[in-house]
Amino acid sequence: MTEKPYLDFYAKQGARLVSRDVEDTDKFFRARESLYIALGIAPGFLRGKTVIEFGPGTGHNALYTDWLGPSRFVLVDGGPDILAASKERLVTNGSHLVEREFICSLFDDYNSMELFDFVIAEGCIPNQTNPVDLFKKMQRFVKPGGLMLFTTVSSVSWLSEMLRRLAKNRIISLEMSEEEQVNLMVSKFEDHFDTLKNMARTPEEWILDNLFQPHAEGKFFTIPDALNSLSNEFIVSGTIPTYFQDWTWYKDVAHSNIERNAKLVEAYFSNMLNFVDRRLINPTHSQELGKQVEEIASDVWSQVCRIEKGEVDLWDEIFESLTQLSLLISSEALQTSKSIDEAVKWIRGGLQDKRLLYFPSWWGRGQQHVCICRRQV
Numbered sequence: 001m002t003e004k005p006y007l008d009f010y011a012k013q014g015a016r017l018v019s020r021d022v023e024d025t026d027k028f029f030r031a032r033e034s035l036y037i038a039l040g041i042a043p044g045f046l047r048g049k050t051v052i053e054f055g056p057g058t059g060h061n062a063l064y065t066d067w068l069g070p071s072r073f074v075l076v077d078g079g080p081d082i083l084a085a086s087k088e089r090l091v092t093n094g095s096h097l098v099e100r101e102f103i104c105s106l107f108d109d110y111n112s113m114e115l116f117d118f119v120i121a122e123g124c125i126p127n128q129t130n131p132v133d134l135f136k137k138m139q140r141f142v143k144p145g146g147l148m149l150f151t152t153v154s155s156v157s158w159l160s161e162m163l164r165r166l167a168k169n170r171i172i173s174l175e176m177s178e179e180e181q182v183n184l185m186v187s188k189f190e191d192h193f194d195t196l197k198n199m200a201r202t203p204e205e206w207i208l209d210n211l212f213q214p215h216a217e218g219k220f221f222t223i224p225d226a227l228n229s230l231s232n233e234f235i236v237s238g239t240i241p242t243y244f245q246d247w248t249w250y251k252d253v254a255h256s257n258i259e260r261n262a263k264l265v266e267a268y269f270s271n272m273l274n275f276v277d278r279r280l281i282n283p284t285h286s287q288e289l290g291k292q293v294e295e296i297a298s299d300v301w302s303q304v305c306r307i308e309k310g311e312v313d314l315w316d317e318i319f320e321s322l323t324q325l326s327l328l329i330s331s332e333a334l335q336t337s338k339s340i341d342e343a344v345k346w347i348r349g350g351l352q353d354k355r356l357l358y359f360p361s362w363w364g365r366g367q368q369h370v371c372i373c374r375r376q377v
């Protein structure tokens with residue numbers, strides 16, 4: 001039987017992997033508020049409105065949405081324990097005024113005629129078997145004039161994680177227990193985590209979720225995947241990070257939403273080097289370079305997946321692709337290029353060298369948040 005993305009792994013690991021450390025509620029709510037505002041969702045907008053959240057996990061983010069006072073809040077998740085944890089959190093800490101419904105269901109099986117002012121799908125569309133179809137299905141629940149918030153991930157924004165995954169594949173042996181494997185990786189990546197501020201999970205949880213969770217059947221879901229699939233009914237209201245500069249006078253409206261969304265896709269490709277490395281803010285470059293970078297990173301991901309399926313003689317091919325990528329970006333993003341070279345050398349040598357200068361602090365832009373608005377009509 002094929003593995004159900006996220007659900008089978010989380011059922012084995014328990015709800016802890018989708019849990020977050022939010023002890024400082026004030027700081028957490030401020031982060032959520034600034035995310036919402038940047039995406040075009042004024043906090044007061046949700047008061048008295050209806051909301052549906054797909055894949056709420058253990059409900060940490062949902063607590064902020066709940067606090068904004070919607071009249072009705074539907075939460076759909078296929079993990080029974082995860083959903084139970086989310087219910088417990090919202091019933092104990094949420095507002096008494098919100099009518100909530102918790103639905104344990106696969107996204108594919110959820111059906112309803114109800115439309116919502118706000119649809120949320122955070123961290124649950126990428127890695128599905130058919131992300132674009134799922135995205136289109138979820139859009140259907142947005143009321144005319146309403147909003148949908150979702151997240152995207154690309155082979156480029158996830159390249160640094162991909163290399164850490166490759167490092168894991170290089171040294172773990174199946175004779176080791178899972179705990180021994182995780183502990184080994186924690187020791188290898190200790191200095192990497194030291195460079196990450198505001199981690200909301202332990203290194204063990206991060207490693208299990210990102211390096212051990214099976215992804216080989218899943219797909220990335222990129223900003224172009226999402227925006228190119230949108231009909232003229234939807235327009236982007238914001239993205240985080242905000243990679244798009246728009247100096248258009250407000251009266252000079254685009255002929256169609258499709259035309260406007262297409263500009264965001266073009267800007268995505270000419271900002272590719274900013275998605276690959278969060279340490280840098282590079283000037284824009286040619287779209288052609290962005291497309292080439294994404295193509296090589298996607299090839300690397302297919303090679304990683306094949307290694308994880310047991311093809312052992314792919315290592316030279318994968319190191320060659322990475323070296324080609326490093327060369328391609330060396331004149332525009334030298335620090336990233338050096339990080340790739342160093343990672344390749346380290347992984348090739350079995351993770352022995354301890355004095356790494358570039359790789360430990362290299363993290364990509366991971367997931368991006370996007371918000372779209374449905375035309376009022």
Ligand SMILES: C[S@@+](CC[C@H](N)C(=O)[O-])C[C@H]1O[C@@H](n2cnc3c(N)ncnc32)[C@H](O)[C@@H]1O
Nearest residue numbers: 006055056057077078079105106107122123124
């Ligand atoms: C990675 S977690 C994201 C949690 C939270 N939204 C966040 O951003 O931190 C994905 C969530 O989606 C749920 N999920 C994933 N695929 C699903 C599917 N096909 N049907 C129903 N639930 C699913 C998982 O149980 C989990 O709670």
